[in-house]
Amino acid sequence: xxxxxxxxxxxxxxxxxxxxxxxxxxxxxxxxxxxxxxxxxxxxxxxxxxxxxxxxxxxxxxxxxxxxxxxxxxxxxxxxxxxxxxxxxxxxxxxxxxxxxxxxxxxxxxxxxxxxxxxxxxxxxxxxxxxxxxxxxxxxxxxxxxxxxxxxxxxxxxxxxxxxxxxxxxxxxxxxxxxxxxxxxxxxxxxxxxxxx
Amino acid sequence: xxxxxxxxxxxxxxxxxxxxxxxxxxxxxxxxxxxxxxxxxxxxxxxxxxxxxxxxxxxxxxxxxxxxxxxxxxxxxxxxxxxxxxxxxxxxxxxxxxxxxxxxxxxxxxxxxxxxxxxxxxxxxxxxxxxxxxxxxxxxxxxxxxxxxxxxxxxxxxxxxxxxxxxxxxxxxxxxxxxxxxxxxxxxxxxxxxxxxxxxxxxxxxxxxxxxxxxxxxxxxxxxxxxxxxxxxxxxxxxxxxxxxxxxxxxxxxxxxxxxxxxxxxxxxxxxxxxxxxxxxxxxxxxxxxxxxx
Numbered sequence: 001x002x003x004x005x006x007x008x009x010x011x012x013x014x015x016x017x018x019x020x021x022x023x024x025x026x027x028x029x030x031x032x033x034x035x036x037x038x039x040x041x042x043x044x045x046x047x048x049x050x051x052x053x054x055x056x057x058x059x060x061x062x063x064x065x066x067x068x069x070x071x072x073x074x075x076x077x078x079x080x081x082x083x084x085x086x087x088x089x090x091x092x093x094x095x096x097x098x099x100x101x102x103x104x105x106x107x108x109x110x111x112x113x114x115x116x117x118x119x120x121x122x123x124x125x126x127x128x129x130x131x132x133x134x135x136x137x138x139x140x141x142x143x144x145x146x147x148x149x150x151x152x153x154x155x156x157x158x159x160x161x162x163x164x165x166x167x168x169x170x171x172x173x174x175x176x177x178x179x180x181x182x183x184x185x186x187x188x189x190x191x192x193x194x195x196x197x
Numbered sequence: 198x199x200x201x202x203x204x205x206x207x208x209x210x211x212x213x214x215x216x217x218x219x220x221x222x223x224x225x226x227x228x229x230x231x232x233x234x235x236x237x238x239x240x241x242x243x244x245x246x247x248x249x250x251x252x253x254x255x256x257x258x259x260x261x262x263x264x265x266x267x268x269x270x271x272x273x274x275x276x277x278x279x280x281x282x283x284x285x286x287x288x289x290x291x292x293x294x295x296x297x298x299x300x301x302x303x304x305x306x307x308x309x310x311x312x313x314x315x316x317x318x319x320x321x322x323x324x325x326x327x328x329x330x331x332x333x334x335x336x337x338x339x340x341x342x343x344x345x346x347x348x349x350x351x352x353x354x355x356x357x358x359x360x361x362x363x364x365x366x367x368x369x370x371x372x373x374x375x376x377x378x379x380x381x382x383x384x385x386x387x388x389x390x391x392x393x394x395x396x397x398x399x400x401x402x403x404x405x406x407x408x409x410x411x412x413x414x415x416x417x418x419x420x421x422x423x424x425x426x427x428x429x430x431x432x433x434x435x436x437x438x439x440x441x442x443x444x445x446x447x448x449x450x451x452x453x454x455x456x457x458x459x460x461x462x463x464x465x466x467x468x469x470x471x472x473x474x475x476x477x478x479x480x481x482x483x484x485x486x487x488x489x490x491x
Contacts, residue, residue, distance in 0.1 A: 009453055010216040010237060012209075031454065046213045047237065048273055054235035055453055079213070106272060112296035113319045115206045118199035134209050135274065135296070152199075173209045 002188050005030040005039035007065075009055040011047020011080060015172035019180040025187065033064045041074040041187030044081030046134070046170050049106070052080060053096055062097070069099045074163040074190050076183045082166045083137055090140060100164045101143030108138045108155070120169075122158060123149045126178045131157065131169035138168050163190055202319035204341070210274070210297065210321055211342035211405040214238060214428055218418065218449050219407065221245045221432040224263065225270035227441070234445035238274040238297070240430070241267040246303050246350030247433035247472065250484070255305045258286040261293060268294065276323070281490050282308020291320040297342070298322050302489040303349045303432075312490070315339030325409070327360045327487060329367035330386030333396070334491075336404060337389045343402065345426070346487040347410020350433050352474030354420065356487060357411045361424045364406065371397045410487070413438075413471045415451030415464045422455035439469030 002025040006016045009031070017027035020043070028039050036042070042065075044052075056062050069075050077085040077100075084096045088103040109115070115134045122129045131152070139156035142148060150158035150167075157168040158179075163186060171179040200206075217237030222228045228239045243259035244252060258279050268275045274296035279286035281300055286307070290298050300313055300322055315322040316339035325346035326332035332343050345364060347357030371382060371393055379397060383390040395403055408421035409430035418429045429452055431445075438444040447464040454460050482488065 008216070010235075012212045012215060014215075015212065047215070048213070048217065050232055050273055051217055051235045051237050051449070054233075054449070058450065111294045112210055112274060112321065113291065113294060114201065115210060116199040116201045117203055117206055132205055132209055134206060134213055170209060170213075173205060173212065 001026045002041070002184065002191060003028050003039045004184065004187055005035060005042045007042060007044050007052070009047075009059075009061075010051045011045040012170065012172055013045055016043050016045050016078075016180075019172045019177050020184065023177050023181045023184040025184045033059065033061055036064055036068050039073075040191045041076070041183065042068060043183070044075065044077040044084050045172070046079035046081065049080040049083040049096070052084065056096070066097055066099065069097065069164065072163060072190060072194055074165065074183065074186045075099065076165040078167050078170055078172065079134065079136055082139070082168055085164060085166055086139075087143075100159070100161050100166060101146055102139045102159060102161075102166070103141040104137050104139050106137050107135050109133055109136045111135065118152060120150050120152050120157065122179065123147070125149065125182050129178065130174050130176055131167075131171075132173045133157075133169045136168045207321035207341035208404050211323070214274075214342075214407075215405060216453060217428045218445075218452050219276065219428065219430045220435055220445060221430075222267060222436070225266045227436055228267045228270045228275075230442055231435070231445060232271045232273050234442065235449040236273060236445065237428070238276055239267060239271060240276045240278065240299065240432075241295075242278060245433040245436060246486070247352070247437055248350075249303060250350045257304060258283070258290065261289065264290070264293060264295060278304055279313075280304040281306040282311050282313060284313055287313055287318065287322075291318055295320065300324050300340075302346060302486045306489050312338050315341075323407075325487070325490070326364065326406075328363045328386070329371070329396075330388040331491060332364055332402065332406070333386075333388035333392045336392055336402075340404065342405050342407070344407040344409040344430055347408065347412075348477065348480070349410045349486050350475075351411050351477070351480075352413040352434060352437075352472040353477060354411045354413070354417045355477060357408050357417075357421060358424065360410075360487075361408055361421060361426055364402075365425045368396060368401065372400050412448075413474060414468075415447045415461055418448045419451045419455035419461050422452055428452065433472055437472040444468055444471075
């Protein structure tokens, strides 16, 4: 069975695990570097990106996570996960994994009182997707090869670059599993491809 | 159409804090230490609970200057406390843009009967509880996050353990009740039936439940996680210890890896003295913050 890890240093892990299982893959809670060897794809969940980065550094996760992505295995980052994936973060000298060619702004929609939910259109995935934005970031710029999957009020809120998928909102907080299903399919396709190459 | 202040948005914010540590801070400098150590949020206060205890008198919402200073210092969410039932303190905090309000028994209650109707607010609230009835009453009033009360400012984990065990045990209990028994449970515990039914069917609370009130060491934090907490609040424990920086980091790591005993052992080495702590039997009824609200 296809195994999808959820990086469980901090954040909304259980919800992603449920969504992954509902979408037809096995969910694995990842707390140690060596667990990356046993999974076919990885989700970087929502939470606090500063907390996650601190724990990533503490447990020497940074290079193994980069290598995981560079080996061709898919990664899906939501909210804080989007910030971890970005090549550039507005107003900061240092970014994190830098796997996706995107520039992002943190807490760009405002503080918690400005957090909201809205129906958005996800290109190639579906209409009327209920997206939950919590102190959410958005994408300011994308490089060549990055496909914009969704915008909200002209701000880019979901994108895909080859085997990397990202959203500023939280698909795991609703019962609509279409985006997770899309990711599960990406992982299954990549697994086949990596097995045959 | 976009909607702010929905249950999903308010409860979801707390979901993002899971597995994390929320630290009490009284100024920008402490807030930065907390953020650097990996706190998922900070609670801006005028005094930490142990100092509130020592000072006596009436404890109120912090001077907004302190809260603003903390909000400007860090990028992680900032929480702040309002007195129980003090609608205006809560509105002031909401207007300032605080990310979460703690309607807290650590401050002197403004209303000894009613809690705030938290559904009226866009900003989410966290409230304390000692048992499932109290937890469900707060959810009924619109709390989007809970924390077991423990006994704040004591550095003594015993009350936090009691409350977390009680909540978890009562959840397991109602899962096994028939519907007629559930109605009597609702009556006896003063808890809304429909919410209890939802908890019975799902086997868990509909909101995140952190532990609070007495966590003073990395092992304390890990203990609360093992008992079923979604995360921990550490009040006086960090900045009343000898080495706050090291202490804060150790508590963050112990919360993430709460079943890695070798690691927790390592984290506990040479931390310096933890806060002194208070034995429960030495507290008078008036000293017990947990009993200030029901």
